[in-house]
Amino acid sequence: MSKRQLAMVMDLNKCIGCQTCTVACKTQWTNRNGREYMYWNNVETYPGTGYPKNWMELGGGFDAAGDLQPGVVPNLEADYGVPWDYNYDALETTDFTAKPEKAGWSPSVEPTWGPNWDEDQGAGHFPEDNYFFYLPRICNHCTNPGCLSACPRDAIFKREEDGVVLVDLDRCQGYRYCIAGCPYKKIYFNPKISKSEKCILCFPRIEQGLPPACAQQCVGRIRFVGFLDDEESQVYKLVHKYKVALGLRADYGTQPNVYYIPPTEAPPKFDADGKIIEGSDRIPVAELEKLFGPQVHDAIKTLKSEMKKRKETGVSELMDLLIAYQHSEMFRLDTHYYHEVAKEHGRVPLAPVDTRYAKGKYTKSISHFKAAH
Numbered sequence: 001m002s003k004r005q006l007a008m009v010m011d012l013n014k015c016i017g018c019q020t021c022t023v024a025c026k027t028q029w030t031n032r033n034g035r036e037y038m039y040w041n042n043v044e045t046y047p048g049t050g051y052p053k054n055w056m057e058l059g060g061g062f063d064a065a066g067d068l069q070p071g072v073v074p075n076l077e078a079d080y081g082v083p084w085d086y087n088y089d090a091l092e093t094t095d096f097t098a099k100p101e102k103a104g105w106s107p108s109v110e111p112t113w114g115p116n117w118d119e120d121q122g123a124g125h126f127p128e129d130n131y132f133f134y135l136p137r138i139c140n141h142c143t144n145p146g147c148l149s150a151c152p153r154d155a156i157f158k159r160e161e162d163g164v165v166l167v168d169l170d171r172c173q174g175y176r177y178c179i180a181g182c183p184y185k186k187i188y189f190n191p192k193i194s195k196s197e198k199c200i201l202c203f204p205r206i207e208q209g210l211p212p213a214c215a216q217q218c219v220g221r222i223r224f225v226g227f228l229d230d231e232e233s234q235v236y237k238l239v240h241k242y243k244v245a246l247g248l249r250a251d252y253g254t255q256p257n258v259y260y261i262p263p264t265e266a267p268p269k270f271d272a273d274g275k276i277i278e279g280s281d282r283i284p285v286a287e288l289e290k291l292f293g294p295q296v297h298d299a300i301k302t303l304k305s306e307m308k309k310r311k312e313t314g315v316s317e318l319m320d321l322l323i324a325y326q327h328s329e330m331f332r333l334d335t336h337y338y339h340e341v342a343k344e345h346g347r348v349p350l351a352p353v354d355t356r357y358a359k360g361k362y363t364k365s366i367s368h369f370k371a372a373h
């Protein structure tokens with residue numbers, strides 16, 4: 001158990017599947033050097049195969065007795081898909097009237113599988129009962145991480161100060177037990193350096209009072225970030241006060257610290273004549289229960305009743321929280337806390353990201369820069 005725990009809440013009613021978060025993470029951390037196929041943040045269509053393919057069926061996590069379950073390491077070609085590239089230089093001289101393979105801008109490998117291969121397919125029949133929603137996924141920075149338990153080298157650790165789960169690359173020998181042990185398949189093998197790598201929750205940004213890149217860039221403003229013990233934080237209120245944010249597949253036993261507001265706002269179903277079936281649920285509640293457990297029923301009830309209350313009275317703290325007009329209403333981080341931690345360990349607190357900017361006449365009042373001096 002770490003002293004404090006950072007958490008993220010994602011509101012699935014607001015995700016538009018734009019992949020801005022994916023690109024933010026990719027460009028920041030994983031665009032080269034053996035990480036090409038890694039998506040520390042991915043957004044998959046649910047129902048669907050996910051990334052890697054059928055990850056929910058690949059084992060790992062713990063049983064009810066707390067024993068680590070066997071799992072498999074996904075195959076690059078079959079389960080992730082070999083990442084391909086294009087010869088962009090050829091574009092200048094490309095004959096666009098020629099067949100792609102002749103024009104020189106065809107993929108570098110023949111694509112057979114890849115992330116979002118089945119994007120937007122979903123389930124059901126159009127227009128009666130078809131449905132899907134987007135499921136963004138990062139490492140859950142679990143309280144009881146399967147990856148950590150599986151590692152025979154003690155190379156994976158959970159930071160005492162905020163519960164972020166990291167791989168010590170000096171200790172990691174690339175055995176890949178962690179990948180089998182993580183039921184979310186959110187830790188990846190880097191074949192170039194023969195080490196395992198994973199989401200680091202952008203801790204260098206967090207320590208500076210900035211949210212992770214995926215959360216900062218999120219177009220739908222679906223992501224809330226803060227400490228779970230901070231009763232003023234949005235994550236505390238959504239998880240503990242209103243109990244509308246739930247862990248994904250908590251039955252895996254890893255105690256995930258990324259929580260989801262279940263998707264409740266879908267149109268009703270239509271009958272064979274195209275007429276609305278009043279009171280019907282287009283997204284089957286059984287599917288939501290599979291993902292978020294039996295508590296999903298109460299969460300949906302609370303969300304719907306607070307929405308009604310807001311419509312009738314104009315007042316609902318929960319709805320205001322979820323609307324999140326500004327970044328300051330989504331993120332509650334604590335640079336000062338990290339500076340105290342640094343002091344306790346006899347370390348010099350990190351300098352602000354850009355000292356010239358921070359010392360500027362108009363910027364020195366910005367709180368996270370102020371705390372850095």
Ligand code: SF4
Nearest residue numbers: 139140142146147182
């Ligand atoms: S989601 Fe997987 S990789 Fe992340 S902490 Fe949990 S078990 Fe480890």
Ligand code: SF4
Nearest residue numbers: 015018019021218220
């Ligand atoms: S940026 Fe936000 S809205 Fe867009 S896919 Fe990612 S989580 Fe969803």
